[in-house]
Amino acid sequence: EIVMTQSPATLSVSPGEKATLSCRASQSVSSNLAWYQQKPGQAPRLLIYGASTRATGIPARFSGSGSGTEFSLTISSLQSEDFAVYYCQQYNNWPPITFGQGTRLEIK
Amino acid sequence: QVQLVQSGAEVKKPGASVKVSCKASGYTFTSYYMHWVRQAPGQGLEWMGIINPSGGSTSYAQRYQGRVTMTRDTSTSTVYMELSSLRSEDTAVYYCARALQYSGSYDYWGQGTLVTVSS
Numbered sequence: 001e002i003v004m005t006q007s008p009a010t011l012s013v014s015p016g017e018k019a020t021l022s023c024r025a026s027q028s029v030s031s032n033l034a035w036y037q038q039k040p041g042q043a044p045r046l047l048i049y050g051a052s053t054r055a056t057g058i059p060a061r062f063s064g065s066g067s068g069t070e071f072s073l074t075i076s077s078l079q080s081e082d083f084a085v086y087y088c089q090q091y092n093n094w095p096p097i098t099f100g101q102g103t104r105l106e107i108k
Numbered sequence: 109q110v111q112l113v114q115s116g117a118e119v120k121k122p123g124a125s126v127k128v129s130c131k132a133s134g135y136t137f138t139s140y141y142m143h144w145v146r147q148a149p150g151q152g153l154e155w156m157g158i159i160n161p162s163g164g165s166t167s168y169a170q171r172y173q174g175r176v177t178m179t180r181d182t183s184t185s186t187v188y189m190e191l192s193s194l195r196s197e198d199t200a201v202y203y204c205a206r207a208l209q210y211s212g213s214y215d216y217w218g219q220g221t222l223v224t225v226s227s
Contacts, residue, residue, distance in 0.1 A: 034213035036153075043203055043217035046154065055215060087153055091212025096169045097143070097155040 001030065002026050002090050006100035012108040020105045023071040023088035031041050032092035035073045036063055039084045040104075047086075075105075082105050110134040112204055119224045124191040128221045130204030137185035138162040141207040143214060144178065144189045146200040151213035158207070159187055194225045 004027040013019045021035070031051040036044035046055040048064035051071060061076040075082055088100040109111045115129040130142065144156040157168035159178040166178045172191070182185045187204060205214035 010166055032212065034211075036214075043220055044214070046208070046213055047218075049208060049211050049213035050167075053118075055213075060120045089153075089213065094212065095155075095167050096127050099153040099155070 001096055002029060002093050004088055004090055004096050004098050004100035006086075006103045008103060009101070010104045010106060012106050013068045013078055014023055014108045015080060017078055017108075019075045019078055019082075019105055020030060021073045021086055021105070023066075023073070023100050025069045025071075025090055027093070029090040029092035031067050033064075033066070033071050034091065035062075036089065036090045037082075037084045038086045038087065068090060078105075080107075110206070110216045112206060112216055113205060113222045114202075115220040117222040117224070122225055123197055124194050124225075125190060126194060126223050127188055128202050128204075129192040129224070130187045130189070130218050132136045132161075132185045132187070132206070133155065133204075138182060141211065142180075142187045143205045143207055144176075145205055145214075145221050147203070147220075148200040150196070151200075152216055156189070156202075161185075191223075194223075196225050197203060199223065199225045 007022045033051045035048040038044040052064045062106045063074050085102045085104050087102050091097050111133045113131045118126050120126050136197045138161045146154050159166045161180045175192050177190045203220040206216040208215040
């Protein structure tokens with residue numbers, strides 16, 4: 001099973017600033033990595049798939065990069081609605097599909 | 109528009125079974141795989157398994173083997189997830205999620221179904 005490790009667990013950033021979230025895989029997942037945003041009481045929302053492709057309707061301030069075992073999600077200028085929990089997911093080697101434990105992005 | 113509408117919250121006793129439904133609309137039901145993901149209170153996301161709505165084939169996470177059954181009804185565009193021998197640790201929100209074509213990422217999610225296991 002591929003273990004996904006996200007860092008940091010919590011990130012405090014001021015609105016308007018840039019946030020960078022990291023995700024590491026225990027073995028290569030090629031570019032088969034997705035990022036999701038989840039707000040309290042809601043289902044996750046797909047932001048990025050294929051490590052760097054924005055999903056339909058996702059603003060350009062969200063970008064993904066990386067391949068192999070190291071990935072990042074960057075939010076270029078944080079808006080109030082961006083404060084949420086973010087998960088990475090690998091779908092390269094499965095079953096099982098695995099998720100990171102999440103990064104909570106909070107307002108500084 | 110694509111919608112996945114799940115059945116309502118359930119309260120079950122330990123040892124019982126629960127069956128959660130997920131009704132799809134707005135797209136060709138048999139063209140997209142469906143996954144089930146669960147989330148315990150305050151915890152992260154955990155993959156449970158996948159069903160191919162076209163042929164009905166399934167694959168389950170090893171930790172649920174023998175306890176989970178995923179089925180589908182093409183006449184109503186509905187997938188089902190049944191979990192048996194429930195224990196308190198199974199208390200969670202259960203989501204169905206449609207897999208993006210040619211990808212294992214999920215472009216649409218159901219609203220979630222809270223299953224509470226309590227004596």
